[in-house]
Amino acid sequence: MKRALFSNIWLPVALLLPQLVIIAVFFYWPAGYAVQSSFYLQDPFGFGSTFVGAGNYQSLFRNNEYLKIANFTLWFTVIVTFFSLAIALILAVKADRVIRGAKTYRTLLMWVYAVAPPVAGFIAVIMFNQSWGPLTEFFALFGYRFQVGVNFNDTAFAMILTSIWKQVPVNFIFFLSGLQSIPRSVREAALIDNRSASGRFWTVTFPLLAPTGFFLLIINITYALFDTFGIVDTVVKGEPGNNPMTLVYKVYVDGFRGNDLGGSSAQSVVLMALVLALTFVQFRLVERRIHYT
Amino acid sequence: MTATLKPRKRLRLSTVMDHIVLTLGALFMLVPMLMVLQLSTVPDAEIIQRGPSLHIGDQLDDNFVKAMFEASGFSGKNTGVSMLMNSFILGIGFAVGKIILGMMAAYAIVYFRLRFATLAFWAIFTTLLLPLEVRILPSYEIVQSLGMLNTYQGLIIPLIASATATFFFRQFFMSVPEELVEAARIDGAGPVKFFIDILVPLSRTMIAAMFIIMFVYGWNQYLWPTMITTEEDMYTLVRGIKQIIQVFEGTNLPEYGRGNLLALIAVIPPVLIVVFFQSWFVKGLTESDK
The missing domain is CATH 1.10.3720.10 (MetI-like)
Incomplete structure (x- = not known):
């Protein structure tokens, strides 16, 4: 906090008020409303609701379909997070090393940051078009008939590939800026100690990047859980059917299409708990244990 | 920076490798969008027949007029x-x-x-x-x-x-x-x-x-x-x-x-x-x- 402060009373209140009003109406009210309606069973025609206690949660965790979606979301998150971090790290290490064309590479590798997820999904729909999509044709070369929207695994593959494509740039930007902040003296010392480039990477660069990496881990998990909505929705073309979907998509499908407010709210609360847990992990574990600088 | 301590020939090999990896990465990012660009230059009939190709057509301006000024929905308002x-x-x-x-x-x-x-x-x-x-x-x-x-x-x-x-x-x-x-x-x-x-x-x-x-x-x-x-x-x-x-x-x-x-x-x-x-x-x- 600052020492030299202004002592006006009404001005700070007036400055804070707009923000507080907006978050009260559009953050706390809906969040509270979600928690409340997760304990009620809503009449599908909108005639009142009955208190069912933890009923919505119980039926949620007994629902095989929900558990299947949770399972898919878990794998989806793990695969997308791992590959988008790994690819970005390799590219960042190379981009940090080259001298010629460094700026061009940087631009070419980061612009996809600005592409909206549903546009990425749109591109996937074209790429995997049943009759002439370039990637469908590529798989046909190996005698495999790729069917997005029909075959569960094929659709999942298209979603995962697209989600990785969309997320590599963010990770690349952070890894590159992390690499560039490693002091020159440290690099030179490492160069003298260890002649092999891969040895230097694993003993010096990688540990120094760990704080960035852990921060990105949380960012990527959040991305895979929430921000991929646009990709999922476009790849399945708005027709969930038997297609793979993530937990957030399920909230949308049940609540918005199925008009099951109670069940959808219970799912929202489960997701809120998940995000809070992730944030807790981020603050407690990561910030405390990883200190190299 | 890594250059100083290494023999010249190995340096060049590793630099070439760096450039190959970065170029592949850049292509991975760029090719899907280039495909979208290509598809917006050719007639629809051609796309339905053969999909994306290396052929750059002359329909970009026609498609632009259609995209910007014709509506795609039912109400005719979303141009x-x-x-x-x-x-x-x-x-x-x-x-x-x-x-x-x-x-x-x-x-x-x-x-x-x-x-x-x-x-x-x-x-x-x-x-x-x-x-x-x-x-x-x-x-x-x-x-x-x-x-x-x-x-x-x-x-x-x-x-x-x-x-x-x-x-x-x-x-x-x-x-x-x-x-x-x-x-x-x-x-x-x-x-x-x-x-x-x-x-x-x-x-x-x-x-x-x-x-x-x-x-x-x-x-x-x-x-x-x-x-x-x-x-x-x-x-x-x-x-x-x-x-x-x-x-x-x-x-x-x-x-x-x-x-x-x-x-x-x-x-x-x-x-x-x-x-x-x-x-x-x-x-x-x-x-x-x-």
Whole structure:
């Protein structure tokens, strides 16, 4: 906090008020409303609701379909997070090393940051078009008939590939800026100690990047859980059917299409708990244990 | 830097490898978008027959006219022009709103002695924890009950209800030297004058960085606009994408050229901003999220 402060009373209140009003109406009210309606069973025609206690949660965790979606979301998150971090790290290490064309590479590798997820999904729909999509044709070369929207695994593959494509740039930007902040003296010392480039990477660069990496881990998990909505929705073309979907998509499908407010709210609360847990992990574990600088 | 200690020949081999990997990465990023560009230059009949190819056609201007001025929906109101305008309103409205509210709140928290400052601080920063996606349905119901469906307010304001900008400006204001406030006080400047004449000009780079990030974020919103806008004249480009895909599915002769060009138009403004203001953008991104 600052020492030299202004002592006006009404001005700070007036400055804070707009923000507080907006978050009260559009953050706390809906969040509270979600928690409340997760304990009620809503009449599908909108005639009142009955208190069912933890009923919505119980039926949620007994629902095989929900558990299947949770399972898919878990794998989806793990695969997308791992590959988008790994690819970005390799590219960042190379981009940090080259001298010629460094700026061009940087631009070419980061612009996809600005592409909206549903546009990425749109591109996937074209790429995997049943009759002439370039990637469908590529798989046909190996005698495999790729069917997005029909075959569960094929659709999942298209979603995962697209989600990785969309997320590599963010990770690349952070890894590159992390690499560039490693002091020159440290690099030179490492160069003298260890002649092999891969040895230097694993003993010096990688540990120094760990704080960035852990921060990105949380960012990527959040991305895979929430921000991929646009990709999922476009790849399945708005027709969930038997297609793979993530937990957030399920909230949308049940609540918005199925008009099951109670069940959808219970799912929202489960997701809120998940995000809070992730944030807790981020603050407690990561910030405390990883200190190299 | 690695060059100094290594024999010349090995250096060249590893440099070549670096360039190969980076080129492959760049192609991985670039090729899908080049395909979209190619598809928007050829006649639809050609796409239906052979899909994407290396052939650059002459239909770009025709597709552009169709994309911008012909409607694809049922009401005939969602032309490219109207969707482009809505996207700009959402992107700019969101960015400006967020920056103004964030700066005001951050100024109040950092520079004033307030009894409930800690409470306000936590009330605001808790919003960082829960993305809109997890409270999407109740938010929809509330916006509906406020009669804000299919309005720009309903589109923009609920998205602003989070503290990213406030947090960012708080960090920045904390790093501004305290002597500035004292000097301003001695010169007789009140809090309003100090804010407008000193703090805002000092924050210019930060404001620019925030604007780029927030504009891209607002422009690319999908789930919220999908729920809140049901009237076609309120569609943004990104929200319109799904409709384009659904139109592809339902027709015998899908207008692929036009659809691809609209997807391209939905991507160009945010990409140009990110590419041209790269250094601000990278600075804002890597410093605000930490």
